[in-house]
Amino acid sequence: MNGIREEAVEQQAYLTRFLLDHTLVPLAGRTFLRGVLPTRDAVRVVTGAADAEVEPAPVAYEIPLLDDDDEPLTAPLLLGWARTLAAGPASGSDASVMGMALVRVDTDTLEPASPSLADQALRVLRTLAWPFVEAPPRPALCGFLFTGPDSMRLYLAVEETDGLIAADVRLTGALTALLAALPSLVGEKERWVTDTADPHCSHTVDLTAW
Incomplete structure (x- = not known):
């Protein structure tokens, strides 16, 4: 695995670990986090209903791993954007992936939702219960x-x-x-x-x- 790819894998793994806790409660209304799909230069956050048979239908929102200044995407910011997207009107898209609408997000015009008190509590508990270790799980x-x-x-x-x-x-x-x-x-x-x-x-x- 080359160096650039390894950096992307580490960032995608970090984003995924952070978002796991947020699969259990709605991001907004009846919309849940249904997946995190890794691509080479972006991450696709999938939102939808907890039951695949009901609305809202799943949507994959593609967000770059790096911003315009080549700074890496942080997990709290990704969560804030995901909540804003889940709370907004249904996004139209001509693209699709795996049967889901695919929306490439313009983050320059998107305001992230503010972290809730539950988010702050999770941050404290996660830091104490799962401290950073030099060797993350493999694979x-x-x-x-x-x-x-x-x-x-x-x-x-x-x-x-x-x-x-x-x-x-x-x-x-x-x-x-x-x-x-x-x-x-x-x-x-x-x-x-x-x-x-x-x-x-x-x-x-x-x-x-x-």
Whole structure:
């Protein structure tokens, strides 16, 4: 993995870790965070209903990893923008990705929502409970997408490839055993399949029946 790609992976993993807590409560109204999709120069925040069968339909908002001054996107700012976008009117778009509307966001004209008291409390608790460590988990989790009531896709940075591996998993079943085996399973090249419908990964691994 080259240096530039490694920096992007580290930033995407940081953004993903920060946003995990915010999948459980609405960003605004009935709109939830449904995923974080990693691309080479941007991150795509997916919003939608907690139940895929009801409105609002999922939308992927693409936000650059760097601003005009080449400063890296911070997670609190990304969360603020996501809340503003979720609270606003439905965004029209001629582009799509994986069946979702794709909106490329002009951050110069977008005001981030202010952090709530719950955000501030999470910041304190997260800092004390999960302090920064020199060696982050491997493989790095660079994104995720809820794909059904009991399934999700995990985007993982695997050493054997410059792209990301997307692992499809079920949330029911032997999760403890799956999580323990996941690092080795996603590195087994014989499991890799090309998914032309998903531009956020180089290969997928189906672990839904594991």
